[in-house]
Amino acid sequence: MEKVWIIAKRELNSFFDSLVAYLILVAFLGFTGFFTWLQGSDVFFRKQADLLAFFETAKWTLFFFIPALTMRMLAEEKKTGTIELLLTKDVSDREVVLGKYLGCLLLVIIALLFTIPYYVTVSRLGNMDHGATISGYLGLVLLSSAYIGIGLFASSVTNNQIVAFILALIIGICFQFIFDMLSGGTTGFIGELLNTLSINTHFDSIKRGVLDSKDLIYFFSISAIGIFFAELAIKNR
Amino acid sequence: MxxxxxxxxxxxxxxxxxxxxxxxxxxxxxxxxxxxxxxxxxxxxxxxxxxxxxxxxxxxxxxxxxxxxxxxxxxxxxxxxxxxxxxxxxxxxxxxxxxxxxxxxxxxxxxxxxxxxxxxxxxxxxxxxxxxxxxxxxxxxxxxxxxxxxxxxxxxxxxxxxxxxxxxxxxxxxxxxxxxxxxxxxxxxxxxxxxxxxxxxxxxxxxxxxxxTATTLRSQAQGNNLTRTRLKGTDTDSAFKALQSLPLVKKVRIENRDQQRFVIESNGEASEAIFALCVQQGWILLELTPLETKLEDIFRDLTMN
CATH class of the missing domain: 3.40.50.300 (P-loop containing nucleotide triphosphate hydrolases)
Known part of the structure; x- marks a missing residue:
């Protein structure tokens, strides 16, 4: 576990060293701030003291930003050959993938922590459901975890960052739209299955404050499967 | 370890x-x-x-x-x-x-x-x-x-x-x-x-x-010695024949006809016999150098096929 932490710290530092982290933080706060406070179905338009507008915007922002963060994590190491140096150190393949997963998740959590002022502000505006809001934040972390799993897998199967980015987006779109759309047109077991696979089914209930173990298992499974296949892909060398 | x-x-x-x-x-x-x-x-x-x-x-x-x-x-x-x-x-x-x-x-x-x-x-x-x-x-x-x-x-x-x-x-x-x-x-x-x-x-x-080791590879690779010699006071062809008929000598190669320079491949040390031959024939011996097989040659021998 200690090795995972060492790798995660390096990944996090490298985001900040390469300015990627600052760019992502500024863009994330910019987008979510704009759509939470100023435009569209923002807080003032809805006249509700909740952060649903923020959660919905954050979901889409993370949908695009996380593949941008994960795309280089394994693909670049494979391309430059640094993965060889890393894997001949006293670490296992799994520790490398988990370290990278954790490093990326930490950056997302830092970005989410910067939105705490939103939470404080809205809670002053009206009678806020604190439980539902915390549940919404948890939902965003779980959602990010799933996207990072998918992104790491996409990054592990290629040594081209652009391919990794697009592949992660395509898989993301499947979970975000395609399964949802297909489930509308099918009935029975397959319809049920497609509905279960869709991210929105699970995220929507969490962001309203309904914490169900089924949803937790869903997000953990996607993360774990992504990490597992990423590990498998780098094992195959 | x-x-x-x-x-x-x-x-x-x-x-x-x-x-x-x-x-x-x-x-x-x-x-x-x-x-x-x-x-x-x-x-x-x-x-x-x-x-x-x-x-x-x-x-x-x-x-x-x-x-x-x-x-x-x-x-x-x-x-x-x-x-x-x-x-x-x-x-x-x-x-x-x-x-x-x-x-x-x-x-x-x-x-x-x-x-x-x-x-x-x-x-x-x-x-x-x-x-x-x-x-x-x-x-x-x-x-x-x-x-x-x-x-x-x-x-x-x-x-x-x-x-x-x-x-x-x-x-x-x-x-x-x-x-x-x-x-x-x-x-x-x-x-x-x-x-x-x-x-x-x-x-x-x-x-x-x-x-x-480098030394054992050298002796293994060739199994024989190379000697370069340069003579004076004889003609190239007769010297060639005389050198060829020496004991131990396997092959004589004329390296330079005008300077009468030869490279002699032999089983074991041939310098002594070459010297004795020169004394006996009254030739002047200008050069007598044992040649070391270069590692490059060994490498090429072993890996080119």
């Missing part, structure tokens, strides 16, 4: 990259690994470092099989193209490698400083690796390989891209380290092998074609 390799085999698809090779390296020995490009040197090294899995055979480090135990921490590895994180400062990178290699937390700074001193990186320690010249990058590569004071060092072409002064420095460093560690280094530079290594292993198409 010694290295024992038995019947090591690796396939890339249907192609055998390493074809059941066996050898052993003793503690304190520096083994030079030679072979043309694509002979299987790097593949073998990658298997010893446990980056690649073995298709067949076994590698034992200090008696333990890499298939059963994780032995990565005993190995320091410098890969062929020395891949490093470009955007990381030298000091941080070495500290990161030390942490990954289980150097205790309170010893990390000492080890990093030690490596920076040994590898002459002091001026560059706060620069990003990407800003360094090739020579300094190579030193960072060596420093990260030795950071945890491993018992085995695997160096894949450690002196490529260095200037002659740096090559001498790195060679001395490797020689110094090699006294207590087990070192395998691969290279294309043949004089380097003679200067640094205790033993030479030449592989070609995945198979070992020669194994021994």
């Amino acid at each position: 010694d290295i024992q390799i038995e019947g090591l085999t690796k396939y890339y698809g249907p192609q055998k990259a390493v074809d059941s090779i066996s050898f052993a390296v003793k503690t304190g020995e520096i083994l030079g690994f030679l072979g043309p490009n694509g002979a299987g040197k790097t593949t073998t090294m990658k298997m010893i470092t446990q980056y690649l899995s073995l298709d067949d055979g076994d590698i034992r480090l200090g008696g333990q099989s890499v298939k059963e135990t994780n032995l990565k921490r005993y190995i320091g590895y410098l890969p062929e193209h020395n891949p490093l994180y470009q955007e990381m400062p030298v000091y941080d990178y070495l500290a990161y490698c030390a942490a990954l290699q289980d150097v205790p937390k309170d010893r990390i700074n000492d080890r990093v400083r030690e490596m920076i001193r040994v590898c002459g990186l002091n001026v560059e320690k706060h620069k990003n690796i990407g800003e360094l010249s090739k020579g300094f990058r190579q030193r960072v590569g060596l420093a990260q390989a030795m950071i945890h004071d491993p018992e085995i060092l695997i160096l894949d072409e450690p002196t490529t891209g260095l200037d002659p002064n740096q090559i001498v420095e790195i060679r001395d460093l490797i020689k110094h380290l090699g006294k207590e560690k087990t070192v395998i280094l691969s290279t294309h530079i043949l004089p380097e092998v003679e200067a640094t290594c205790d033993r030479i292993l030449i592989i070609n198409r995945g198979k070992i074609v020669a194994d021994g």
